[in-house]
Amino acid sequence: MRRARLLCALAAGLFLAAFARDRVDIWIDDTRLPPLALASSVQVVDRNSALLRAYTVADGRWRLAVTPDQVDPAFATALMAYEDKRFLSHSGVDPRALTRALAQALWNGRVVSGGSTLTMQVARLLEEGTTGEVGGKLRQMRVAWALERRLTKDEILGLYLMLAPYGGNLEGIRAATLSYFGKEPKRLTPAEIALLVAIPQSPETRRPDRHLARATAARDRVLARAERDGLIDADQARAARTETVPGIRKPFPALAPHLADRARRTDPTAQTHRLTLDRALQTALETLARETLASQGDRLQIALVAADHQTGEILASVGSASFTDEARAGFVDMTQALRSPGSTLKPLVYGLAFDEGLAHPETLLEDRPSDFSGYRPQNFDRQYRGTIRARKALQQSLNIPVVALTEALGPARLLTAMDKAGMRHEMPQGQPGLAIALGGVGVTLQDMVQLYAAIARGGVALPLRWQANARHEEGQRLLATTSAWFVGDILAGLAPPPGAPQNRLAYKTGTSYGHRDAWAIGYDGRHVIGVWMGRPDGTPVPGVFGADLAAPVLFQAFARLKPGLDPQPPAPPATLLVANAQLPQPLQRFRSRSAAFEPAANAPAVAFPPDGAEVELLQGGLLARVEGGTAPFTWLANGAPVALSLRDRAVMLPGLGAGFVTLSVIDATGQSARATVRLR
Known part of the structure; x- marks a missing residue:
């Protein structure tokens, strides 16, 4: 019974x-679990997945996505040894740890250890719950059991790695290592691991940027435990204790801020934006931009774009020297601003002229005062070189020859070529005129780099791309291979700026009207870089020239890109490499459309003072000089003779008063030239 x-x-x-x-x-x-899909910081990464920029989550916290395989394995080992030795075997709650914690509390009359497992800590962090209250502890246990049934151990560890508090608005190990150590958590020292294990136990009282002594002491306790448990030996522990605990937080990466913001606007839902940029080069060129402006006026700004012209990938894009500098309008992306390109469009004009059979690098052009149906351009220095080879005319960036070529081509032909190159352009006065060749059009720095990339690729345009997943698109042929090579060969013969390496960088500078924009764009056999300098509001910068200001920066940018230049390609087989005398007759001397109405090649020209100039009278009169023509010369002022039968080309004209005067010079053959100037 x-x-x-x-x-x-x-x-x-x-x-x-x-x-x-x-x-x-x-x-x-x-159990109703809290959301397990955690909001994490939107991040922008480079071509190698290196972090360029991150954005805080909605509540202003830094919480960057990370997985256990992206963290030094030694961290997980140390974490479990210190916080939860049986993490891999228990089901969310460790009865032995709870029993030990209860016994220690009863014996000591206070809480000595919490008994919480890593899974229970994850449960608390997910719900932002309390730690000491009985109800809160029971809820953590229930959620921990539920988590263990629905997730793997790796997934639970991954949640901890993203949620662990590290003081202030730092959440997760990746935010902590970037802020405290300035690096990713893939490789950590024993001292760094110990600090990262210690801080979450009391994140606000152990954050090293505010409580350095407490953080150091907590780290050393973790190191002592790690040494006791055999995770590190005595020498490693001793060395780790000598490592300085960082006392300040480092700023999160904020490279390429303009392009990063553009990526977010392009795809607002993406969590990770992968760009074609190279972080090391982006860092180097942003540093170069800041260094360049350090000694300049407080309103001057700079922008740079570097690209691989073989692939079309942008490797660096610097929209301004400082994104947060309001005085310089640093928030404006000057790689996308429409600005006058000055003389940097001239290589395209020459390339098109070579294409059309209008000229060859050895063709003779005239650099004399000219009237193009009422448009009377002058050279930048108001001097004229007379008859000059096309090669030298481009290298010296003369205005009269390039306008003559543009007239022969037609301005619309130039705009069509810019369209083929994929360039956005804006005409200030609607219909294109001859001034387009001298910068009378609005273009962007990125598009100008794209144009030079097309010339560097043998005349085939290739749209530049900055998104790593963007489709590779082949562009249209812009120039014949031989024409593109001719342009590159001419530009590579340009002397480098003072102090720059004597290399064969093909480059061109430009200065817009009124000294508003200074440009320098160049390329070698693989890369192309463009530099713009000026004021974002478009106001003039007196005395600024592309050759003086932007060109040295261009050469420095190439030096930071790589130690030497990639060689330019050899001349294509069909290239006509001969002197002027061996050229076909039509190519020996350029003849414009209005050649029949132009003066003879040996006609006289008033070299000084240039037409339209304002000059000061000297004590003996006005200094005048004639070029071309046949001596002797007769000078007239407003139709009245002032100097007769002079063989000298330079003469002092007496008896002139202040005001406007039309000077005329007549040579021995009866040919004449004139210039209207203002005397003061």
Whole structure:
């Protein structure tokens, strides 16, 4: 009878235990878990997945996505050894740890250890719950059991790595290593690991940027435990304790801010934006931009674009020297601003002229005062060189020859070529005129780099791309291969700025009207870089020239890109490499459309003062000089003779007063030239 009662009691106990277990299982399975898909910082990465820029989550916290395989394995080992030795074997709650914690509390009369597992800590962090209250602890246990049933250990560890608090608005190990150590968590020292294990236990009292001594002491306790448990030896522990704990937070990477913002605007839902940029080069060129402006006026700004012209990938894009500099309007992306390109469009004009058979690098052009249907351009220095080879005319950036070529081509032909190159352009006065060749059009720095990339690729345009997943698009042929090579060969013969390496960089500078924009764009056999300098509001910068200001920066940018230049390609087989005398007759000397109405090649020209100039009278009169023509010369002022039968080309004209005067010079053959100037 007694045995029967014992059996009944045992059966009832087993039944109750099974019933309780089932009810607990149902209770755990019915647990409503907080969202497990954590909001993380939107991040912009470079071509090698290196972080360029990150953005805080909605509540202003830094929480960067990370997985266990992206963290030094030694961290997980140290974390589990210090926080939860049986993490890999328990089911969310460790009875032994809870029992030990309860016994220590009863024995010491205070809480010595919490007994929380890593899974329970994840449960608390997910719900932002309390740690000490009984109800809160029971809720953590329930959620921990539920998490263990629905997630793998790696997934739970991954949640901890993203949620662990590290003081202030730092959440997760990746935010902590970037802020405290300035690096990713893939490779960590024992001292760094110990600090990262210690801080989450009391994040606000152990954050090293505010409580350095407490943080150091907590780190050393973790190191002592790691040494005791055999994770590190005595020498490693001793060396780790000598490492300085960082006392300040480092700023999060904020490279390429303009392009990063553009990426977010392009795809607002993407969590990660992968760009074609190279972080090391982007850093180097942003540093160069800041250094360049350090000694300049407080309103001057700079922008740079570097690209691989073989692939079309932009490797660096610097929209301004400082994104947050309001005085310089640093928030404006000057790689996308429409600005006058000055003389940097001239290589395209020459390339098109070579294409059309209008000229060859050895063709003779005239650099004399000219009237193009009322448009009378002057050279930048108001001097004229007379008859000059096309090669030298481009290298010296003369205005008269390039306008003559543009007139022969037609301005619309130039705009069509810019369209083929994929360039956005804006005409200030609607219809294109001859001034387009001298910068009378609005273009962007990125598009100008794209144009030079097309010339560097043998005349085939290739749209530049900055998104790593963008489709590779082949552009249209812009120039014949030989024409593109001619342009590159001419530009590579340009002397480098003072102090720059004597290399064969093909480059061109430009200065817009009124000294508003200074440009320098160049390329070698693989890369192309463009530099713009000026004021974002378009106001003039007196005395600024592309050759003086932007060109040295261009050469420095190439030096930071790589130690030497990639060689330019050899001349294509069909290239006509001969002197002027061996050229076909039509190519020996350029003849414009209005050649029949132009003066003869040896006609005289008023070299000084240039037409339209304002000059000061000297004590002896006005200094005048004639070029071309046949001596002797007769000078007239407003139709009245002032100097007769002079063989000298330079003469002092007496008897002139202040005001406007029309000077005329007549040579021995009866040919004449004139210039209207203002005397003061």
